[in-house]
Amino acid sequence: CLEFEYVEGCDLSAVIRDRGEMPWREAAESMKKLCVIVGRVHLLPGGVVHRDIKPGNVLVRGDGSFALADFGIGGLAANEVTTKTRLGTLGTAGLVAGAYSDLYASPQQVQGLLKANARDDVYSLGVVWYQLLTGNLLMPAPTGAAWRGKLESKGMPSALVALLGSMMEHEREDRPMDAMEVARRIEVIVNPPRPSPTPPAPRAEPPQIDRRMVMGGMVMGGVAAIAAGLYLIRNKDTQPAPPIRNKDTQPAPPIANKALKQWINSIGMKFALIPAGKFMMGSTKELDPSSHDDESPRHEVTITKDFYLGIYEVTQEEYERVMGVNPSQFKGRRRPVERVSWKEAMEFCKRLSELPEEKAKGHMYRLPTEAEWEYSCRGGASNFSIYHFGNTITKANANFLGSVLNETTDVGTYASNGFGLYDMHGNVWEWCIDGKREYRDRAEVDPRGPMEDGSFRVYRGGSWSISAGSCRAAY
Template structure:
């Protein structure tokens, strides 16, 4: 249609607002009403097959009645003023919403706070609940289809996808009708909707993805998915409470049966409950382990399985503390004179990820015999002082990496590699790993499993083995560097096993292996330690705290905090993007959980 054209001697076209596969949308004015108020005209262009036209006509009338009804039920859904057909073309005339769509509030690279996103989702779900109570599916929830009205700043839901079916109707040789393409937008559209079987919870998925977009600044189609179960990975970029993260994860679950059935239930989950007048009675039985407690905004770790530790948490805590305190005692007759030396090459890269320097280095180590030809190599880490945490100017840092502080660390030994599957098998008699391989790191081990491994290894060898403190881990990882990575300003997948689809800084995209690799495959840091970033996350002794206020400065573990069940992970994994591999990145994870991206590395006392 052309500017100035008049439909039905009443609706004068002002300008084109947008075009799509279903047709065009125009701004118009109603000449029959005083002051010629503005309205929106949608021109739908169906297939011209006569049989299809007959079917579309029925569908069009039916959907128009739905839109009439919705507009009367809420002032936050544009009213439908008229619908008509002319020469096989279909037209809808709707209320004009004077406002801006949510792409003005939510845009790439912009992040809203948890409080802001919760409020926004509540506003959207309140309208959508009205729609869902009538068993109507919107099918195209996205920022462009949600308006913020200038008059009262209320959210208005526009552009229901149902009417778009008029352009996708097909008729086969038997005269049966079908919809040829799914209605929706890539990234916001869940699997069942993409398969042409949308449900009310499909809209819930789209709202959840919109919320994640608002939190992360990443558009829904840019977010990676877990290759094993299709779940969205998003917490790498977001700082949210565990409760809100749980709601969002349920909203965007891959399987529709795992989501909230409709906007009504999703809204209830986001609405604070009134406090009870009296506390509920205690549970009759021991509570089951709670879902993952990842208090870092960077990560989401999909739960691979739950187990109940066979050792008392109190006993483990006491033993772990005693193990650390004995860290300065030499528990075996081995002396520093018995150490061996190994040579290795280190590399550094420029801001684009290109290697700009190679250095030959050497370090001392000892070998522990675990039996049956399996050995453990422990590298000597000299004592020293370093700045722990990240500077405020470091790109993509998080607040829990602050404040920076000077920490003095005594010398110790650390595993040259992450504990491998053959080493774990030699001590524990089992191999829980998802990605099998003797030289690959063991994974799917809980914090308690790792502590038990240390205890059994200590009993077998007579030497005290334990998990590193968080300060020891970062000191060993940095190996004297102050850059985001021990390779320099960035990394590449030639140097680290991580999700290469998401590079850091000016580095190029790289390989996403989607699994662990053998330890020692990539260059080590200057201390001679391999895979300190990437491959698998590594347990530390410490309790997770949301910042470094009050943290020890002597290299000892921080064993006080809000929740002893939430322990530290360091180092990132094959699963995560480059930014999560920075030397300062830290995460909290429930101690009893096992996951195929989590392993550990050992520390032993310094030799006399």
């Protein structure tokens, strides 16, 4: 069941009727607030989508803050998933034919051929934003180019007009990834960060661990840098064999950290050998009362092959050397790259594999599976713990919401786990290669979630802008 808050006030349609056109800056700030709320819904495990965002479903409190109403047709973007929210439990949901309001529905919702996803909500948000600017509740998504000129003539920045237009694109892939991405881009355009000093030139030697905590850049309130750092895997068979050991043994305990084999690739990225082994994946209410239903049943997973994993989240310096751009909000060459979509993460792996020195040596890079990620995060520990360092988390362990920083930190700022990996909890989310899968009450070998196009991809580890509970190893 769901618990619903009583909101005293009015809905956004009443505001539009009473006020008419809203100044562009006020409309942008209102849309940013609304996108943060919707974005938090999109971040829930399983990919929750509202599917009927319109002014009548946006409640305005007396203090001007918003609440989102009518989740009656909302559901999960992935089938067969039940997820826990602060409000209660959202059960399994699939397509609901015709469950939308025509004026705000994306072309894909109207056609009814594809499962709803976050980009459908982004389309609806775009129409709501346009109605705020025009003061007309009957105004559909605009066509042509004249509307852009009218908004710009009223002082609205062209970049903001372009963002609004991208939200209402006909094709899904041309829209922003989700509502939080829209909120972030509004913040950057309306309140641009102060220019930061030019970073020093990239060092010729491989990057070393930098424990300095760099403060600065723009703080974006509750707007998260969603699209995460990348953990990369390289086939063990292209490296000299590691020291001989019993393949049937469990992974080395944390005390063996310094003995683990590491290597550095052609652009200075450091990797650690992750030995094959078994672990218990997931969590239960008995072990961790804060665990979610989709984290169980806890089950044995076997990783059959050794692999190499980047010991740090991919840095901005590394990403820019491969991709030629740096999309990050919080600038710093040793900070993790953020604002990277799953497709961009995959492209980074592809381009890194195609670098001449890497290609000549047969090095192939990819994102880890969700199982490989959790196995690596736990660091070879034989006993259950909520985090790789124990059952409690403080600002001394990781960068998460409430740890004072309110932005990303340099990679390697906090202590590593038993495999020599840093920032497995907090700082920025990390993409996995596969989609969300339902856990089964039986042992599995090298499990992998759905890989077909359109699947919602898994990201793990939490970030600087999210609570400690979302940074857990099993989350």
